[in-house]
Every structure is written in C-alpha cells, then in structure tokens.
Amino acid sequence: MKIRDIEPTEIEVMSVFVITCFICSEKHYISLVKSVSEAINSATKEGWHGYETTDETCSTACPKCIKEAQDNETEAAA
Numbered sequence: 001m002k003i004r005d006i007e008p009t010e011i012e013v014m015s016v017f018v019i020t021c022f023i024c025s026e027k028h029y030i031s032l033v034k035s036v037s038e039a040i041n042s043a044t045k046e047g048w049h050g051y052e053t054t055d056e057t058c059s060t061a062c063p064k065c066i067k068e069a070q071d072n073e074t075e076a077a078a
C-alpha cells in the first residue's frame, strides 16, 4: 500500500463563531452558520441574550445567567 496526501476536494473550511457570556465566561460555539447575524439567531434560539434591568445592562449572557438575572429581579420585586 502506498500512502498519499488526502484529496483537497474532501477538505471543507468551517467557521466557528464563539460567543462568550459576559457574566460567567461560558463559551458557546456555533458552526455551520455563515455570518454573525446567523450566529446571533442561532444563539438566541439556544437561550443566549443580552438584557437590561433597572440597575444592570449586560451585552451577552448565557441561558443560565439570564435565568439567574430573572430570578434576582423577581426576588427584588417581591
């Protein structure tokens, strides 16, 4: 058997978009999308959002931190 290089046509370039939670630094990787706006759409479906409360603004938060912020707000309001 002779070993040779793999076929270039079998190689695919794939971009990965990485979103980092501003609060806990958790990272979310999104591949198979082509643009930042598609990455945002995909992350939004997974529960990633930015948020604003009366005393806090967060640009990007993971689903866990969103939930925590919501709970805190509910507690503060109660």
Ligand SMILES: [Zn+2]
Residues within 6 Å of the ligand: 021, 022, 023, 024, 025, 026, 061, 062, 063, 064, 065, 066
């Ligand atoms: Zn987080």
